[in-house]
Every structure is written in structure tokens, then in C-alpha cells.
Amino acid sequence: MPQPPALPELPIRDALPALLEAVARTGTAVLAAPPGTGKTTLAPLALAGLIPAAGDAASRVTRDMPQRRVLVAEPRRLATRAAAARMAAILGEQTGERVGYQIRGEARRSAATRVEVVTTGVLLNRLIADPELPGVDLVVLDECHERHLETDTACAFLAETRRFLRPELGLVAASATADIGLWTALLGAEGAPAPAVSSEPMRHPVQMHWAPPRERVNAPDGMRVDPKFLAHVARTVERALDTDDGDLLVFLPGAAEIRRVAERLSHLTTENLGVDIYQLHGSISGAEQDRALTASAHRRRIVLATDIAESSLTVPGVRIVVDAGLARRPLVDHARGLPGLTTAYASRAAADQRAGRAGREGPGAVWRCWSEAEHLRRSAQPAPDIACSDLTAFRLQTACWGTPVADLALPGPPPAGAIDAAEATLRSLGAIDDEGAATARGRGLARMGVHPRLARALVDGAARVGAEKAAEVAALLNLDRRAQGDDLLAQWRRLRTSRDRQWESEVKRLARALSSVRGADGSDTALPQGRTPAADTSASRSTGRRIAVGDDEAAATVIALAFPERVAKRQGGAAFTPIQGRANESNRPGPSASAGQWRTVAGTGAVAAEGSSLAGSPWLAIADADRSPGRAAAIIRAAVPIDGELACDLVGDSTADRVEWDPERRDVAARRVRSLGAIEVSAEPLRQADPALVAAALAEGLRREGLGLLRWSEESKRLRDRMAFCRRAIGEPWADVSDAALTAGTDWLEPWWSRARRRSDVERIPVGQALRNLLPWQAGIDDTAPEALSVPTGREARVDYSGETPVLAVKLQEMFGAVDTPRIAGVPVLLHLLSPAGRPLAVTADLRSFWEGPYQDVRKEMRGRYPKHPWPEDPYSVAPTARTKRHLR
Known part of the structure; x- marks a missing residue:
């Protein structure tokens, strides 16, 4: 008979009996366990009946408890793989046996799998495909306190599954710093809250060091972090390395900052100090992640990580944490179509989570790169994702689920404006109908496993540029596999030559997903087109012939389909003239061309970084731009040149007669304008303008210019003064002839105004005669206010x-x-x-x-x-x- 595994001595073991009893009694529980207590690994194994729990009571619960298949949902892919590997190691097995996992594009599981760790995105896809979750007995939502949008959504969907479809489905919310009242209420039933179970924290002491910069550094600005601050972080790492013992875990906001700090510390690996440096972020391969998570018995390690190492993940050997105190947070400009990320100061709760990494295995030390006084001024908790994120994917998931957003049991309500913006985007994609319900196209896009924008770009782009290139560009955008520089086309070619395995795996996954939603003959029968492709691609779509499209056009097409409001035209140059054919490699402008500012379809200004190879491009398809609060223009982070005619074809241009007041010429401008959203593509004079539009333009000129637009004789000025006196002295029926009153409307200038077509016509209006039309008929101006005495x-x-x-x-x-x-x-x-x-x-x-x-x-x-x-x-x-x-x- 096999011996039970030797379990690590972790505080969660004392809480397991209460957890098992609560689940057996109510089917739900909220597990509050601080970092390092073992909640991510031992609790699922115990819930599945794979390990025994301590104590007589626990033994009875374990003996009587049915064998369960447990699904553990983690918010991050790296934590998903790591948690599965740790649980399998506890059982003395390899992942894929009794413990498996599934992340986007990768899975290790078998018929013997009893505990499966998945990302919350995978869980949501399974719920939407089959809300009953067949074959699953219990779901553990880990790290609920982080308030990731997908975790909140999964909790709401699971609550409905338990209520209407499978009351026997178990549900446990596990968190390091959970709001007990919030989660017990959400998981409760019939007015009774779910039971709460708590675990004691690890008792290892942690020494705190405050290490603010000695010189003044700039605050984070969008995605930019002051290089002087990163240099300070590197110096703090070296101080910590000399002062304390053990491996170091360094928290930085993103992959770019990790690379810069790694470069500054690279001398430590070449000076025979016995130090290795590892990077840990979502863009590295699984093998690199595994190396970063493997302790060394002979050499000290410095692990540079993003906030993925805050929770769910133990980096073995770490006794020292160096925290830069920064985090990447969602930032969405719904009006201008610029969702993205910004760099912010980490909250006190996040800093405490990071500090907990130092005391997981023994006494540790924390070095914070800011002052204690500044720490007290920071926000207590980070804002939940649902309050500040792009909600397009969330809204499509709820549309496929079928429950109105207002009726979902979410931990917090989404902002109404963000929901409106998401619904507008989804309607433009053809993903939801006017009632907000998911269309057949929308359900197909949801199955792609990427943001709806990228799903649309992949599906519609494949019809134009071919499935292979569409999948490659979409994978580049989805994985954010971007090196230094903003030329996305160059980065795509670099990925091809470097044979990036993660990118190649994602390309294959997207190609499979595309095949699954397209008809056998290559037509998009499962995904009706929201916009018919150009005629020159229809034959290729129907016959399945290979579409001959260059890389330039392929990249531009996919990006423009994904982010149509970010297509941009350079301002200040010559007007765009349609040309034959498409952009190709030979006519791409070089870096010597003059730089400028672009205007996007959504109306936002955009500028390229200094020295960018994009600087001379008349048109751009922008994949990523950083528009910091208070800045008029966004900084382009990733884009490709696009041919102007192709941009108009993909986004959809319009032609309209535009009659408006030109403040520079101080006259009416009548033009026939070809527009792409807020971009003026071309214009030509309009000979016969609509009289109503002309009158409106002149009225605008009157409001802008004031009464100076009219030509006032001395006699008309004196008449107006006399009428104004009568209004002040007598009131009604004398007319109001103030500036505000006379510029508010033009009726008093009739019949001359309606015949005017330009400023010169307005200047010929007899103002004195027009004023006399306002005089009351029963009173004479010469009697009431004589011109002379x-x-x-x-x-x-x-x-x-x-x-x-x-x-x-x-x-x-x-x-x-x-x-x-x-x-x-x-x-x-x-x-x-x-x-x-x-x-x-x-x-x-x-x-x-x-x-x-x-x-x-x-x-x-x-x-x-x-x-x-x-x-x-x-x-x-x-x-x-x-x-x-x-x-x-």
C-alpha cells in the first residue's frame, strides 16, 4: 500500500479540518490565509481528498468525504503552472497525473487528473461553453483579493451555476487578504453567508529597510519610469546583497524595467561573486520561468519579477525582497479608444503582499525604495480591475452568458460609462445586437480566446491577408512580444528569425481557433462579416487560394482591424491623394523623413518617440499608445505604416458637404470633405452649398466674431444706443439690443440674412434698418429718446x-x-x-x-x-x- 506523501509543515494544515467541514456542510467557504501559508497548494489537495488532514475530526471528514475533482482558478499563467508543479511534487508525481493544468495554448492533464489548475480565462471559456461544468465537483477561486476582472466575473457566473443548475457544485474563494464580509455574502445562499475559515500567518520575522533615493527623481509618467530611479533600485539591490543573506526577489513594474535593471546588475554575474540573475515576467518562456523558480544550492540568485510574484507563487530560497514600489495599472480613455497601462505607485496592501515573500521560508529582510512617510500617504488598496479596465471582453462574456450585467452577483458594479463604451465597440464588431445579446459572430469571437478586437482582426484579417500572417500578427499583439522600439513590423520579423517558442505556440493556437470557427471551405460561415472584404480578396476566400500580401500590408491590415480608431494621419503635410495599389516595403518612409504629430480616427493626437523610424510615415496603424493624464497627445509605443487608401477601405471613410465658419479667413468655408472619423483625408471646394448650412455657418461666425461681423454706420450705432437706453429706462416692449441678444439669433437681420452667402454679403446688411424692425409699433423712438434736445x-x-x-x-x-x-x-x-x-x-x-x-x-x-x-x-x-x-x- 503506497505511503501518504510527506506534507510540508505549513500553517494552512491547521485550518484544513475547518475548511473540509464547511464545504461538506454548505458547499462553500471563504478561505483567508496570508502569503506563505500553503493555501494555494495544500488546500486543493485536501479538498480533492489526495492528502490527509491533521486531527481526529479531520480524519473523520476525510474518511466520509467523497472523492472530488477540483478545479483551481489562478489569475496568472505563471502562477498556474507553478502551483500545479508544486502540488504534483508534494504527491511525488509529474504534472499531468493526478495534478494537471491548462493555460492558454498549453495543457498537461490526463484521465487520472483530480486537481486541475487553470487560469481564470480558461475557466470562463469553459463556463460559457457549458455552464454546468460537467466533471467538476468543486472550484477554488484563488487570490480573490486582487480583484482581477476575470476572477470577479467567474465568481458571478459560478454563483448562478450553483443557484440554477448545480447546487451541489462546491465553491471556495481563497485569498491572502480577503474582504471576508464581501466574499461570504457573495458565496452565501438564501440570505445566509458562506462560512469563513482563517489560517495563521507564517511567524518568520522580517526586518524592514527604508531606502528612498538620495537625489530627486521624476514620478512615473505613463509607461515611463525615470532611469535615475531604476539606477537607484539597482544600487539598493547591491546594498541588500551585501547586507543580508539569501536569494533576492526584486519587484519592478514591467519587463522593460526588468531588462534595464538586469543590465545594470550584469557585472555581478561576471565578477565571480557566485550570483545569478533571472527575469520573471509573463513574456518569458515556460522553461525560463521554471529556471527562475528553481533554487540553487551553490549560488545566490537575484530574481527580477513583476507583480506576478506577489501571490500564488513561492520563489524558493528568497529571504530578501527589494521593492521598487511601482505597479502597472489599467488606464482607459474610452472617448479616444486608447486603452492600455500606466505606471502607478503600488498600494500599501500590495507592498505588504510583496514583503510577505521574504518571510515564507525563514527570517528575511525587505528593502523598500521609498520612505516610510511616503508609504503612509499611499492608497490602502489598489483599485479593482472592474473600476478602471477596458470592459469589452467582460461585456462579451456576459452577453454570451445571457444574464444582464446589473443582475450579476459581482463584487463591485462596473462603471456605466465603461459598459457603454464596451457595448459600442461590440456593436461595431457585430458581436452583440441592439438589445445587447450576443450574435452568432460574437459567440465565435468569444471562442477565440483573445480580446474581441483581436478576434475580429484575426477572423476578418485572415480573409484579406491569409490565416498564417493574420495569426502571426495577432499573436504578436496578444503576447506583447515587443522588444525595444516602436516599429511593430521590425519586431514581427525579429520574432520570425529568433524562433520565439512562446510566440510560435500562440500562432499555432490562434490558427487552430481560427479554423474551428470557419467553414471547411475557408469561408466564415460561423462568423458573418460585419464588413465585406474588398473584391480583390473574395475570390481567394472562396477558392482557398493563397493570398499574396506583403508583410507591410498584412501587419497594417490586422492592426487597423483590431484598432480602427487608432489609425492615424500625419498633420501638417500634404493632403492625402488616393493611389493605386497597396503599401509595400520599397515605399516605406525612412527615418530621415520629417517627424510630426498624427491625428487618429478617434480625434487624439499622437507623437512618435525621438529617433523613431516611423517619423516620416504619412499614415500609421497604431497598436499601442500611451496617453498619460494631462497630456494632449499620446506617445506611440507600437505601430506600422499603412497606405492611406487601405486605411480608408478598412476603417470605412465617408464623404460629406462641410460648410463651416473658418476663423482664420473669417468667412464661410464650403468644402466637400472625405473623412476617416476625425481625420480629414481630402477636400475640394463646394460650389453650390446648402443654404441652410451656409446660414448656420454664418450664425456661428456671428457668435464667434460678435457684432463686429456687421458693418455699423454712425447712425446705426446711435440708434442702437437710443434703443438700449429705452430698454434700461422703460423695459418692455423695447427690445433687448445687447451683444448677447443680437448674436443669439439672426431673425432681426431678415430678410437680408437668408440671402447672404459670405461675409461680404453680411457686411452689406443695412444694420440701422434691421434695428428699426425691432422698434415697438406703439411708441416712437424720436419721441421717447430724441436724438437731440x-x-x-x-x-x-x-x-x-x-x-x-x-x-x-x-x-x-x-x-x-x-x-x-x-x-x-x-x-x-x-x-x-x-x-x-x-x-x-x-x-x-x-x-x-x-x-x-x-x-x-x-x-x-x-x-x-x-x-x-x-x-x-x-x-x-x-x-x-x-x-x-x-x-x-
Whole structure:
């Protein structure tokens, strides 16, 4: 009889009896176990009945418990393979026997497999294909606290499976730092929460070192990390290597940063210090991952990893963690079609997870490349994926599942705007109908195992460029197998020559997936086309002949089909003129061409990095661009040149008559414009424009230019001032003739406005006559606000209505004998009393008070200056005059 395996002494063993009892009683449980306790490896084996649990109670539970087939879902492929390998090693077996795994494009399992570890993406595909999950007795969702979108989705789907299809299906949510209340409520039934089981943490002490940079470094900007900070991380690694014992695990945000730090540390491997450096991220091969996860008995190791090593994964031999404190997070600009990643500061919870790696096997040390004060200012938890990710794939999965998003038992609701954007994308792909239900095409795209955009590009691109090239480009985009530089075509050719095994495996997988959803004759019978391919490819599709398309066109086609809103045209150059044929290798612009800024179909500006070989390309199909918050333009990370005519064919151009106000020419511009979304491809003058469009353009010009667009005579200006005074003094029925009122509409300018076609026509409108059309019929403007008033000399003096109060400017001597101030519409006129030379002497709205007071001071000062003019002591006693004393005799 075979001996039971020798189990590692891990804290989870004490919690296994309670876990088994909870599952036996309710079918569900929430397992909260800190890092390093063994929850990822020992718990599934115990749930499957492959290892015994300690204690009498556990023995009874194990003895009475039926044998189960357990499916363990991990959020990352690397953790999936590693967890399966560790569990198989505990049983003394190879993976594929009683413990197997399946990740995208790779599987090791057999009829004897009892515990199968899969990625959450694989689990979702199985659920959508058959919601009952036949042959599976229990599902473990690992690392729920990380709130990966696929984990949240799988939890919601499994809850429905248990409720409506298979109540006997077991479900365990396992996490290092789970929100117990959230998950027990989600897994509970009939108002009763699921039972919670906790494990004690590892007790190994961990010493904390705070190592902030001594010099000022720039904060992360999009995908860019300051090289000075990476140099500081490398120096911190060397300090930790000299100070503490054991292997080092270094957390960095991405593969590019890992490569740069590895280059800085490369001297450690050449100076005979007994140190090896390994890289651990999703882009490396399985063999390289296995080497990074294998301890060495003779040499110290430095493992440079992304956050895939935060949880689910034990890197053996590690006693030292150096944490750069950065993480890559989703960033989506739904309006401009630029989903992607950005670099952010890791949360305190993520930093604690990383620190836990140092104390898994014994006492350890953690070196954090920031200060303790800064640590306290960081966010407590990272934002869940569902709150900040592109939800297109999620929305297609829910459409295939059939339950409205609002009715799913998700850990958190998705943003309404992100759902709307996802549905708009899926409708453009033909993946969902107007009701939001999955179409036959959508279900086919969902089976491809890639983002719906890439699935569409693969299926429709194969019809244009051939299945082989379409699969190669799609695999490049899906695996992100990108080296330095932004020329994706060069990277594709580099992959071909280097025979990258992971990429080649993905190409084969996508080719198989493509074959499974296409008809036997090569036509896409399972996936109706959302857009009919060009005529020159239809014969090849129907006959199965090989499609002769160059690499340039193939790459551009697949990328443009995947990301049509990212097709971009360079601004500032000559207008695009359609040409015969397609782009080929010989006419691709070289790096010597002038650089510039491109404008995408979605309306976003995009710029290439300095020295980019893409700089001279008139058109680009952009696969990846980084648009940081606050930046007007995105930085192109990966793109290929595309022929302009091909871009219009793939994305779908339109021609429309565009009549608008040109602010530079300050006139109407009427053109027939060929457009590709926000891109103006070409334009020609429009001779006969729609009068309604012209009127709207002129109205826009009036709003932009203001009343200065019209030609105002002095008479029309004075008339408007008089009308404005009447409005202020009387109100209705006098019209509002303010700038805002007169530019808000053009009815007052009829009938001349409707006949205008350009600015010169507007300038000929008789503005004064148009204003008189606004006068109330029952009141006369000349009676209410006369243009002039008679002064005591009998002269008619013009009234100035341009201010708040009417102003009458008159020589002081002309007002002798007058007692009362003139009034207009009941408003006292403001008198500007002038000297004989016409200079202001006094301003008053109360003539009597002026005569009886200030006049005497004016008289004393002026009689010596103007002795020829009368300055009587009593202004009431003399007749008004505009003459000198001599003329009065």
C-alpha cells in the first residue's frame, strides 16, 4: 500500500479540518490565509481528498468525504503552472497525473487528473461553453483579493451555476487578504453567508529597510519610469546583497524595467561573486520561468519579477525582497479608444503582499525604495480591475452568458460609462445586437480566446491577408512580444528569425481557433462579416487560394482591424491623394523623413518617440499608445505604416458637404470633405452649398466674431444706443439690443440674412434698418429718446446715449436762465457744461444745485481766463448765449 506523501509543515494544515467541514456542510467557504501559508497548494489537495488532514475530526471528514475533482482558478499563467508543479511534487508525481493544468495554448492533464489548475480565462471559456461544468465537483477561486476582472466575473457566473443548475457544485474563494464580509455574502445562499475559515500567518520575522533615493527623481509618467530611479533600485539591490543573506526577489513594474535593471546588475554575474540573475515576467518562456523558480544550492540568485510574484507563487530560497514600489495599472480613455497601462505607485496592501515573500521560508529582510512617510500617504488598496479596465471582453462574456450585467452577483458594479463604451465597440464588431445579446459572430469571437478586437482582426484579417500572417500578427499583439522600439513590423520579423517558442505556440493556437470557427471551405460561415472584404480578396476566400500580401500590408491590415480608431494621419503635410495599389516595403518612409504629430480616427493626437523610424510615415496603424493624464497627445509605443487608401477601405471613410465658419479667413468655408472619423483625408471646394448650412455657418461666425461681423454706420450705432437706453429706462416692449441678444439669433437681420452667402454679403446688411424692425409699433423712438434736445438758446444739441445715462454736452453760457434739468423718459440728463473753448467745466444732473453752489467757484476761475464771455454773478438774470460780450451789445 503506497505511503501518504510527506506534507510540508505549513500553517494552512491547521485550518484544513475547518475548511473540509464547511464545504461538506454548505458547499462553500471563504478561505483567508496570508502569503506563505500553503493555501494555494495544500488546500486543493485536501479538498480533492489526495492528502490527509491533521486531527481526529479531520480524519473523520476525510474518511466520509467523497472523492472530488477540483478545479483551481489562478489569475496568472505563471502562477498556474507553478502551483500545479508544486502540488504534483508534494504527491511525488509529474504534472499531468493526478495534478494537471491548462493555460492558454498549453495543457498537461490526463484521465487520472483530480486537481486541475487553470487560469481564470480558461475557466470562463469553459463556463460559457457549458455552464454546468460537467466533471467538476468543486472550484477554488484563488487570490480573490486582487480583484482581477476575470476572477470577479467567474465568481458571478459560478454563483448562478450553483443557484440554477448545480447546487451541489462546491465553491471556495481563497485569498491572502480577503474582504471576508464581501466574499461570504457573495458565496452565501438564501440570505445566509458562506462560512469563513482563517489560517495563521507564517511567524518568520522580517526586518524592514527604508531606502528612498538620495537625489530627486521624476514620478512615473505613463509607461515611463525615470532611469535615475531604476539606477537607484539597482544600487539598493547591491546594498541588500551585501547586507543580508539569501536569494533576492526584486519587484519592478514591467519587463522593460526588468531588462534595464538586469543590465545594470550584469557585472555581478561576471565578477565571480557566485550570483545569478533571472527575469520573471509573463513574456518569458515556460522553461525560463521554471529556471527562475528553481533554487540553487551553490549560488545566490537575484530574481527580477513583476507583480506576478506577489501571490500564488513561492520563489524558493528568497529571504530578501527589494521593492521598487511601482505597479502597472489599467488606464482607459474610452472617448479616444486608447486603452492600455500606466505606471502607478503600488498600494500599501500590495507592498505588504510583496514583503510577505521574504518571510515564507525563514527570517528575511525587505528593502523598500521609498520612505516610510511616503508609504503612509499611499492608497490602502489598489483599485479593482472592474473600476478602471477596458470592459469589452467582460461585456462579451456576459452577453454570451445571457444574464444582464446589473443582475450579476459581482463584487463591485462596473462603471456605466465603461459598459457603454464596451457595448459600442461590440456593436461595431457585430458581436452583440441592439438589445445587447450576443450574435452568432460574437459567440465565435468569444471562442477565440483573445480580446474581441483581436478576434475580429484575426477572423476578418485572415480573409484579406491569409490565416498564417493574420495569426502571426495577432499573436504578436496578444503576447506583447515587443522588444525595444516602436516599429511593430521590425519586431514581427525579429520574432520570425529568433524562433520565439512562446510566440510560435500562440500562432499555432490562434490558427487552430481560427479554423474551428470557419467553414471547411475557408469561408466564415460561423462568423458573418460585419464588413465585406474588398473584391480583390473574395475570390481567394472562396477558392482557398493563397493570398499574396506583403508583410507591410498584412501587419497594417490586422492592426487597423483590431484598432480602427487608432489609425492615424500625419498633420501638417500634404493632403492625402488616393493611389493605386497597396503599401509595400520599397515605399516605406525612412527615418530621415520629417517627424510630426498624427491625428487618429478617434480625434487624439499622437507623437512618435525621438529617433523613431516611423517619423516620416504619412499614415500609421497604431497598436499601442500611451496617453498619460494631462497630456494632449499620446506617445506611440507600437505601430506600422499603412497606405492611406487601405486605411480608408478598412476603417470605412465617408464623404460629406462641410460648410463651416473658418476663423482664420473669417468667412464661410464650403468644402466637400472625405473623412476617416476625425481625420480629414481630402477636400475640394463646394460650389453650390446648402443654404441652410451656409446660414448656420454664418450664425456661428456671428457668435464667434460678435457684432463686429456687421458693418455699423454712425447712425446705426446711435440708434442702437437710443434703443438700449429705452430698454434700461422703460423695459418692455423695447427690445433687448445687447451683444448677447443680437448674436443669439439672426431673425432681426431678415430678410437680408437668408440671402447672404459670405461675409461680404453680411457686411452689406443695412444694420440701422434691421434695428428699426425691432422698434415697438406703439411708441416712437424720436419721441421717447430724441436724438437731440433744444437748449435755452434754441439750438438743437445732440444727446449721447452710449453710457448708462443720456449725456448732453453744452456750453455753460447756453444754459443761463434755465432752472430745471432736462429729462428723457423720466431720466435726468447728465449735463456736461463746457467752457467757451469746449472743455468740460462741470458735470451735473441737478442744474439748480449747480447754479446755487459750484457755479460761483467756476465763475471766479473762468472770468479771468475768458474775459470776453459773460460770467454774471446771477445766472438767472441774463439770457442764454453762445456769443461774446461784444456780440451781445
